[in-house]
Amino acid sequence: MTVQHRFLPTTAADRADLLKACGVQSIEDLLTGIPENVRFNGTLPSGPAQSEMEIRRRIRTLMKDGRYAKNALSFIGAGIYDHMCPAAVNQLTLRGEFLTSYTPYQPEMSQGTLQALFEFQTMVAELFGMEVSNASHYDASTSLAEAALMAMRLNKDRKRLLVSSSVHPEYVQVLKTYLANLGVEMSFIPLDGGVTSVNSLKSLVGEDVMGVIIQSPNFYGCVEDLEALGAVAKSKGALFIVSTPETLSLAVLPPPGECGADIATGEGQSFGVPQSFGGPFVGLFTSKLEYVRQMPGRLCGETVDAQGRRSYTLTLSTREQHIRRDKATSNICTNQNLMALWATIWLTMTGKEGFYELAVQNLSKTEYAKEKLLSTGKAKLRFANQRTFNEFVIDINGSAQEFFTKASALGVAPGVALSRFDATDKTGLLICVTEKKSREDIDRLAQLVRELA
Amino acid sequence: MDFLKKSTGHSVVLEEAPSFEISREGATAIGLPALDVPRVEPKKAFIKARVRKARLPELSEPEVMRHFTRMSTWNYAIDLGIYPLGSCTMKYNPRLNEEIARSGELSEAHPYDPPEWSQGHLQVMWELTEDLKGVTGMPGVSLQPAAGAHGELTGLMLVAAYHKAKKRDRKTILTADTAHGTNPASAALAGFQIVQIATGEDGVIHPEALAAVLNDDVAALMTTNPNTLGIFEKNIQTIANMLHEKDALLYIDGANLNAVLGLSRPGDFGADVIQFNLHKTFSTPHGGGGPGSGPIAVSERLLPFLPTPRLEKQDGKIVLVESTPQSIGRVKAFFGNYGMFIRAWCYIRALGGEGLRQVSENAILNANYMRSQLKDVLHMPVNAPTLHEVVFNDRNQRDLNLDTTKMAKRLIDYGMHPMTVHFPLCVKSAIMIEPTETESRSEMDRFVCALKEIIKTPDVEQAPTRVFREKVDETKAARELRLTYKFKD
Numbered sequence: 001m002t003v004q005h006r007f008l009p010t011t012a013a014d015r016a017d018l019l020k021a022c023g024v025q026s027i028e029d030l031l032t033g034i035p036e037n038v039r040f041n042g043t044l045p046s047g048p049a050q051s052e053m054e055i056r057r058r059i060r061t062l063m064k065d066g067r068y069a070k071n072a073l074s075f076i077g078a079g080i081y082d083h084m085c086p087a088a089v090n091q092l093t094l095r096g097e098f099l100t101s102y103t104p105y106q107p108e109m110s111q112g113t114l115q116a117l118f119e120f121q122t123m124v125a126e127l128f129g130m131e132v133s134n135a136s137h138y139d140a141s142t143s144l145a146e147a148a149l150m151a152m153r154l155n156k157d158r159k160r161l162l163v164s165s166s167v168h169p170e171y172v173q174v175l176k177t178y179l180a181n182l183g184v185e186m187s188f189i190p191l192d193g194g195v196t197s198v199n200s201l202k203s204l205v206g207e208d209v210m211g212v213i214i215q216s217p218n219f220y221g222c223v224e225d226l227e228a229l230g231a232v233a234k235s236k237g238a239l240f241i242v243s244t245p246e247t248l249s250l251a252v253l254p255p256p257g258e259c260g261a262d263i264a265t266g267e268g269q270s271f272g273v274p275q276s277f278g279g280p281f282v283g284l285f286t287s288k289l290e291y292v293r294q295m296p297g298r299l300c301g302e303t304v305d306a307q308g309r310r311s312y313t314l315t316l317s318t319r320e321q322h323i324r325r326d327k328a329t330s331n332i333c334t335n336q337n338l339m340a341l342w343a344t345i346w347l348t349m350t351g352k353e354g355f356y357e358l359a360v361q362n363l364s365k366t367e368y369a370k371e372k373l374l375s376t377g378k379a380k381l382r383f384a385n386q387r388t389f390n391e392f393v394i395d396i397n398g399s400a401q402e403f404f405t406k407a408s409a410l411g412v413a414p415g416v417a418l419s420r421f422d423a424t425d426k427t428g429l430l431i432c433v434t435e436k437k438s439r440e441d442i443d444r445l446a447q448l449v450r451e452l453a
Numbered sequence: 454m455d456f457l458k459k460s461t462g463h464s465v466v467l468e469e470a471p472s473f474e475i476s477r478e479g480a481t482a483i484g485l486p487a488l489d490v491p492r493v494e495p496k497k498a499f500i501k502a503r504v505r506k507a508r509l510p511e512l513s514e515p516e517v518m519r520h521f522t523r524m525s526t527w528n529y530a531i532d533l534g535i536y537p538l539g540s541c542t543m544k545y546n547p548r549l550n551e552e553i554a555r556s557g558e559l560s561e562a563h564p565y566d567p568p569e570w571s572q573g574h575l576q577v578m579w580e581l582t583e584d585l586k587g588v589t590g591m592p593g594v595s596l597q598p599a600a601g602a603h604g605e606l607t608g609l610m611l612v613a614a615y616h617k618a619k620k621r622d623r624k625t626i627l628t629a630d631t632a633h634g635t636n637p638a639s640a641a642l643a644g645f646q647i648v649q650i651a652t653g654e655d656g657v658i659h660p661e662a663l664a665a666v667l668n669d670d671v672a673a674l675m676t677t678n679p680n681t682l683g684i685f686e687k688n689i690q691t692i693a694n695m696l697h698e699k700d701a702l703l704y705i706d707g708a709n710l711n712a713v714l715g716l717s718r719p720g721d722f723g724a725d726v727i728q729f730n731l732h733k734t735f736s737t738p739h740g741g742g743g744p745g746s747g748p749i750a751v752s753e754r755l756l757p758f759l760p761t762p763r764l765e766k767q768d769g770k771i772v773l774v775e776s777t778p779q780s781i782g783r784v785k786a787f788f789g790n791y792g793m794f795i796r797a798w799c800y801i802r803a804l805g806g807e808g809l810r811q812v813s814e815n816a817i818l819n820a821n822y823m824r825s826q827l828k829d830v831l832h833m834p835v836n837a838p839t840l841h842e843v844v845f846n847d848r849n850q851r852d853l854n855l856d857t858t859k860m861a862k863r864l865i866d867y868g869m870h871p872m873t874v875h876f877p878l879c880v881k882s883a884i885m886i887e888p889t890e891t892e893s894r895s896e897m898d899r900f901v902c903a904l905k906e907i908i909k910t911p912d913v914e915q916a917p918t919r920v921f922r923e924k925v926d927e928t929k930a931a932r933e934l935r936l937t938y939k940f941k942d
């Protein structure tokens with residue numbers, strides 16, 4: 001007797017019954033809709049069916065030289081931050097009711113997802129100090145690109161977009177791709193000692209600028225003076241757009257909303273979401289209430305049911321593609337819901353005091369690391385006058401890339417060599433220190449600098 | 454037939470207020486190790502620090518566990534029963550894939566790790582790329598887009614780049630009236646204008662209809678195949694030839710690939726670009742609305758324009774090439790939703806090439822079974838061979854006190870998620886059913902039985918009522934916007 005594949009409940013006997021009910025002899029009779037000239041008669045090249053045991057074994061073999069198998073130590077950040085995550089977050093997001101449900105289009109059957117989204121929107125808006133948050137975006141880079149598109153809609157008659165040179169280089173690449181065919185003129189605001197130059201912004205900004213994009217903490221880890229930059233942007237009617245990849249910093253830094261941001265975006269990966277080789281993460285998107293009708297993405301709102309009980313539903317969907325089609329504020333459909341849930345549970349567990357304390361630990365360990373590295377005599381702080389949260393740039397004795405290679409051979413990824421983004425930058429190393437690094441870990445990094453640089 | 458009395462399927466369903474209301478000062482659900490370096494206060498470290506701490510809830514670990522577990526019981530899910538949303542492909546999500554994707558080996562890696570540490574991850578990406586090439590018969594793949602709509606946008610940017618490289622400005626994208634909303638929205642975002650083609654009586658695009666609108670401004674035609682009526686575009690080869698004659702391109706929305714794995718390959722009829730929805734066809738969980746993953750495959754014509762970074766083999770090692778001369782560039786930071794690649798990779802390995810074809814065959818068999826069981830009670834506006842999904846409307850019910858929306862809401866009271874309704878737009882009051890291959894006959898029979906009972910008892914006014922929340926007031930939600938919790942202080 002042939003045994004069905006484990007994912008398929010239809011046995012040979014069932015199949016015969018179903019075919020009979022359909023009034024046909026064989027599956028082939030059901031395929032007449034596919035014209036003969038476009039039928040494929042070969043076998044797909046994906047090999048034989050494998051058992052769970054075989055797949056596990058293969059994965060283990062493939063990953064044998066990975067960071068985990070090596071029990072490596074890493075100081076790499078640059079847009080992805082290695083924060084602690086309580087075990088319960090993973091467990092709760094494995095619940096089938098969350099994991100295997102669809103987008104909550106039928107609110108009566110998805111109040112669990114919807115209330116979680118409402119809590120998510122509330123917490124994200126609170127962290128950014130903004131009035132509204134959407135229900136998530138793909139990641140911070142696409143959030144930022146959509147913020148630029150939103151600025152285009154709100155400032156229709158303006159053609160220029162100003163972007164700080166301290167924005168994550170990969171976010172800038174995404175912005176460029178998104179804007180390539182839309183007639184936007186994008187220019188970059190130079191830096192002054194590691195942060196966006198307020199004076200340069202003053203001379204660049206004009207009545208034809210739709211928006212000004214600033215990242216803080218910026219790509220080099222430095223905290224930007226959002227208030228001053230925002231004031232200049234707004235003096236000419238440009239929208240002030242902020243991007244925050246390391247959102248744990250919002251625990252201790254003034255929220256963008258209090259610094260005049262019109263749109264504030266960021267990365268929710270910092271809320272315990274696994275690094276997972278770059279995704280899935282959760283893009284955050286917030287704005288002022290007056291712009292809500294131009295916002296991209298889903299929104300969850302509170303309402304009541306037929307019995308007057310507090311309930312939730314997706315709302316303002318007339319902005320969205322399934323209603324408005326080519327006039328929609330965005331094409332986004334599937335977003336990052338489960339990762340938004342992950343972030344929500346993490347933020348709930350971390351809580352008001354824990355979130356603050358975690359940020360203080362990052363700050364403290366980073367300051368300790370700076371001191372330790374300086375004491376080696378083989379590294380200098382590139383932007384010694386700037387304030388940083390949990391990332392900073394050192395100029396290392398010799399080539400940063402060579403140091404990176406030597407250290408990683410010993411099981412330590414010491415940061416990101418900035419030559420990755422700018423070939424002329426030979427000595428820069430971007431180092432991130434989160435709460436997960438112990439004093440010994442930091443001392444080890446310093447020791448390696450002393451020995452290898 | 455017996456149906457559950459609560460639509461979420463849980464025997465105990467408890468109320469639970471938003472976390473902000475049950476929060477109590479001093480509670481926490483995390484413990485941190487004592488700080489092992491000198492403490493630095495934010496007020497000292499920054500010129501200006503945050504003044505008021507963010508009002509996150511304060512709860513202990515057991516309270517958080519109950520909070521979210523209770524909320525989870527208010528959801529319906531594929532793990533509970535049939536979820537026949539047409540076009541959405543709600544199939545079973547194998548759990549090995551979760552175990553592997555969430556294991557430290559995979560989830561702790563950083564994309565900027567030293568290349569020697571990353572070979573395993575790149576190998577997974579390489580193999581998935583090869584799988585997707587195999588499924589489509591197309592020579593190039595990019596895994597970068599984060600979801601179907603993102604793949605569409607990327608694909609259309611490639612189309613724009615193709616024409617730009619030929620130094621011409623083409624502004625029109627043709628779509629069919631069966632198109633999903635993301636198609637026109639993506640086209641607009643890529644800087645194009647839409648011209649819509651009406652499908653024929655038989656539910657497909659006809660060469661004559663295409664000829665009427667095909668001119669030198671057409672950059673591409675975008676169509677789903679099989680289309681959103683569950684019908685294979687039988688003229689697709691002719692259509693592809695007509696487009697190529699004008700040097701216009703063929704975009705296939707691959708959301709419905711679950712119907713054709715191993716049965717038909719878009720590359721064989723000349724498709725130039727297609728997006729996959731790994732969260733549909735390759736069973737990565739929908740997660741209540743994402744994360745998804747929307748890789749694209751392309752023809753020779755579009756290879757030079759694929760996004761960067763690109764996977765290449767150099768001296769037996771897999772590397773990511775960061776820039777190539779004609780590329781449109783990057784559409785997302787890092788390498789895409791890698792965690793979803795893993796799940797899809799596991800799924801494809803579990804089935805193998807032969808198993809993938811069985812998936813499509815069984816999906817088609819199940820949809821045809823639904824059709825056979827419902828065709829006597831529901832009207833079929835288009836009578837053509839059904840593949841993986843079948844579309845009806847409410848014409849037979851119009852004289853009764855029943856319509857599409859009501860039928861959907863009443864199904865909830867039978868403990869089942871409704872089908873897709875009011876889509877595709879070319880069918881008024883559409884009822885779109887896609888059971889997928891992972892439903893058993895008895896599960897499909899329960900659905901059919903419930904729908905027939907509803908049709909037999911059209912006069913029930915209120916629905917749903919056997920639920921945690923009855924009909925939710927969506928008008929009030931939009932009129933009196935409450936998008937965040939209003940704190941007392």
Ligand SMILES: Cc1ncc(COP(=O)(O)O)c(C=O)c1O
Nearest residue numbers: 333334540600601602633708745
């Ligand atoms: C036919 C079709 N095309 C495109 C999409 C968009 O895919 P995604 O939701 O992954 O962005 C969908 C999904 O809803 C669809 O059904």
